[in-house]
Amino acid sequence: MxxxxxxxxxxxSILLLIFMLASVADASVYAGSRTYGRGYVHDQSxxxxxxxxxxxxxxxxxxxxxxxxxNGFVGEVLWAANQSWxxxxxxxxxxxxxxxxxxxxxWENHLPNGNDYLHRVTYVDIAPNENDLFxxxxxxxxxxxxxxKGYPAKDVDGDYTADTTWGSSCQWAIAGLEGNCDLGALGSxxxxxxxxxxxxxxxxxxxxxxxxxxxxxxVTQLPGTTYTTHAGWTTQGHSVWNYRNN
Amino acid sequence: MRxxxxxxxxxxxxxxxxxxxxxxxxAATVLSPAAQSASSPSADQPAPDWLVSIAKNFxxxxxTAGTPASAEWVLTTAExxxxxxxxxxPVDPDYANVSNYVVVxxxxxxxxxxxxxxxxxxxxxxxxxxxxMDPKTQTVFCIAILTTPYDPxxxxxxxxxxx
Numbered sequence: 001m002x003x004x005x006x007x008x009x010x011x012x013s014i015l016l017l018i019f020m021l022a023s024v025a026d027a028s029v030y031a032g033s034r035t036y037g038r039g040y041v042h043d044q045s046x047x048x049x050x051x052x053x054x055x056x057x058x059x060x061x062x063x064x065x066x067x068x069x070x071n072g073f074v075g076e077v078l079w080a081a082n083q084s085w086x087x088x089x090x091x092x093x094x095x096x097x098x099x100x101x102x103x104x105x106x107w108e109n110h111l112p113n114g115n116d117y118l119h120r121v122t123y124v125d126i127a128p129n130e131n132d133l134f135x136x137x138x139x140x141x142x143x144x145x146x147x148x149k150g151y152p153a154k155d156v157d158g159d160y161t162a163d164t165t166w167g168s169s170c171q172w173a174i175a176g177l178e179g180n181c182d183l184g185a186l187g188s189x190x191x192x193x194x195x196x197x198x199x200x201x202x203x204x205x206x207x208x209x210x211x212x213x214x215x216x217x218x219v220t221q222l223p224g225t226t227y228t229t230h231a232g233w234t235t236q237g238h239s240v241w242n243y244r245n246n
Numbered sequence: 247m248r249x250x251x252x253x254x255x256x257x258x259x260x261x262x263x264x265x266x267x268x269x270x271x272x273a274a275t276v277l278s279p280a281a282q283s284a285s286s287p288s289a290d291q292p293a294p295d296w297l298v299s300i301a302k303n304f305x306x307x308x309x310t311a312g313t314p315a316s317a318e319w320v321l322t323t324a325e326x327x328x329x330x331x332x333x334x335x336p337v338d339p340d341y342a343n344v345s346n347y348v349v350v351x352x353x354x355x356x357x358x359x360x361x362x363x364x365x366x367x368x369x370x371x372x373x374x375x376x377x378x379m380d381p382k383t384q385t386v387f388c389i390a391i392l393t394t395p396y397d398p399x400x401x402x403x404x405x406x407x408x409x
Contacts, residue, residue: 033291071307071358098386099303111336112394116357116370117334122380122387143335155387156380157324164334 001020048169054078060094060128077178078134080170086112089162091134091146107146107153109162123154138168293319296384301349314353318404330399347379357391
């Protein structure tokens, strides 16, 4: 006697197969991923800003255990600060959030009193291979607002404002790759690389790019590095492309 | 073409329209951010398992002195939470009534997630950690590590959290 397969079992089997294929495809993405950042800071000033803007190429990144469980991350950052660095604001994207293997945008508000607030952006999605615009803009008084891809960088409390206390301008601007995880080629687990890329020094300074130019960057001091920096995307030297092959 | 309706028929149409409008208004209310408001848990209600798990993982990664001296939690609203951290900016009125779980711990913490300019620069550290969480996604959306005194009073009574 010929018996037909019930429709529910057939549909369930198809869905299971699709899920399994999607899982395999997802794993293959990470296996071949690289960790790099490429950004372009739009601002031309070498003095101070009431707004900073950077376009950054989003990479999927990769953070393995145990670093992931220890809140490791790798990503790219647009960073701005007062002259003494006691207060700073930043926004960007990262692989790794609070121990989860997610790719997310974020922003941070560090006040001169030492208090630090780190926010995940939950209202704007980002994806690998996008060239996304990140912005921090002074609004009124001491308040700065954050934007990702032109949208307010809101989280679940709907807020995307930092009260910096330093007012209407910042005197440092830096953008580039940052990681706090095992970066493999750097030779040891738990490596941290500071923000590497482009920066402008305090009032009256000049734009620089590349870790070799940075007195505050430890990357070039580590042995066995294959970490490299390339200028690109611009004729003005305000961009950088950092990468490391896994 | 003239549509002729009896009184009973008209009443049925009016009732149907009223029901449809009520359903639409109900759906809009449920779907709006403001509708995701906090409901006060009873005093003896235990913390959700996912919240305890997040708090424990946080302590393992961020605490620099083992188990915190104290830990408490509360289910509140974004507005009430933001009243406790005014220096981090105001709440967006559209999201004022959205539910937030908040965990407050006292001890010794370092912001391992902070961006630093070099490996020599120590991460921000403080004696109070505040985790704001989204009940919907059951994830942390804001981590605060504070050096200054923190007053959770605007969020109402907090419950002890065993870690």
